[in-house]
Amino acid sequence: MNLSDSQRENLRRITEDIVDLPTLPVVVVQIMEMVDNPKTSAADLTRLISSDQSLTAKMLKLANSAFYGFPRRIGTIGLAVVVLGFDTIKNLVLSISVLEKFSRSRSGQMFDRMGFWEHSIGCGVAGRFLARKLGYRVSGEAFVAGLLHDLGKLILSQYLVEEFSQCLQIAIKDDLFIRDAEKTVLGVTHAEVGGWLAEEWNLPRQLVEAIHFHHNPARAKKDRELVALTHLADVLCRAEKVGFSGDSKGAILDPEALEIFSINGKEISEDTFVKFKDGFREELSKAAVFNSMIRR
Numbered sequence: 001m002n003l004s005d006s007q008r009e010n011l012r013r014i015t016e017d018i019v020d021l022p023t024l025p026v027v028v029v030q031i032m033e034m035v036d037n038p039k040t041s042a043a044d045l046t047r048l049i050s051s052d053q054s055l056t057a058k059m060l061k062l063a064n065s066a067f068y069g070f071p072r073r074i075g076t077i078g079l080a081v082v083v084l085g086f087d088t089i090k091n092l093v094l095s096i097s098v099l100e101k102f103s104r105s106r107s108g109q110m111f112d113r114m115g116f117w118e119h120s121i122g123c124g125v126a127g128r129f130l131a132r133k134l135g136y137r138v139s140g141e142a143f144v145a146g147l148l149h150d151l152g153k154l155i156l157s158q159y160l161v162e163e164f165s166q167c168l169q170i171a172i173k174d175d176l177f178i179r180d181a182e183k184t185v186l187g188v189t190h191a192e193v194g195g196w197l198a199e200e201w202n203l204p205r206q207l208v209e210a211i212h213f214h215h216n217p218a219r220a221k222k223d224r225e226l227v228a229l230t231h232l233a234d235v236l237c238r239a240e241k242v243g244f245s246g247d248s249k250g251a252i253l254d255p256e257a258l259e260i261f262s263i264n265g266k267e268i269s270e271d272t273f274v275k276f277k278d279g280f281r282e283e284l285s286k287a288a289v290f291n292s293m294i295r296r
């Protein structure tokens with residue numbers, strides 16, 4: 001990540017206090033490594049996923065949900081691997097495990113945990129939807145980027161309870177974006193903290209960037225389209241009031257996010273973007289299966 005010296009110092013100060021770093025389940029890490037290994041066969045992947053019963057059940061539930069909308073029933077992991085493909089499987093596994101493991105984490109009273117997860121899922125759905133509309137090649141990755149973009153808020157609400165509550169209070173009192181309140185109180189924002197954790201988890205570079213730069217997509221280097229999609233997904237969810245990101249202030253669309261697409265010949269204007277609202281709502285109605293995975 002390219003951080004300024006003072007940001008780096010603030011991030012180090014904050015993260016070195018987090019002794020029990022939240023980790024991804026071992027099986028998830030193994031699956032992600034397997035998918036990235038060109039020598040892995042469908043049978044290898046099937047065997048590993050099937051060794052985890054709860055993951056298997058959830059994978060099949062998702063694969064058969066309206067969100068994926070396959071014409072025939074997917075009854076086994078073996079079939080899911082073949083039909084969905086390695087990358088979709090990887091994205092599903094990551095999404096399931098994050099929802100499962102982190103939606104039950106405790107946080108300060110000020111933090112609207114349910115609202116946060118609804119916002120995150122909404123951004124995942126919006127990311128995939130916009131990716132398809134704008135011809136971005138891996139819509140599944142756009143889903144994960146949307147789902148994880150505010151990960152840093154989860155970390156702050158869990159590990160820096162006092163400071164983060166203070167950020168939320170200041171944001172309301174002074175009518176600030178949370179990220180600006182975070183800069184004042186902590187010296188870094190949830191975007192940087194989330195990017196740091198994604199790096200610790202060895203997530204793909206482009207996902208780290210999407211999380212890190214979701215407020216200012218033009219600063220991304222690796223995959224600017226994915227970062228711009230994540231920014232647009234966030235704006236769309238906040239405009240449509242899907243869940244609650246913790247920010248009462250209306251989202252501001254960074255025109256550079258639209259430009260990133262125009263450069264690549266996929267012209268999009270603010271008017272076109274607004275017209276996406278209806279389609280997004282329809283997609284969201286198919287995504288209830290994710291909400292059922294939030295631990296209440």
Ligand SMILES: [Fe+2]
Nearest residue numbers: 149150191214
């Ligand atoms: Fe954010």
Ligand SMILES: [Fe+2]
Nearest residue numbers: 149150234245
């Ligand atoms: Fe957000």
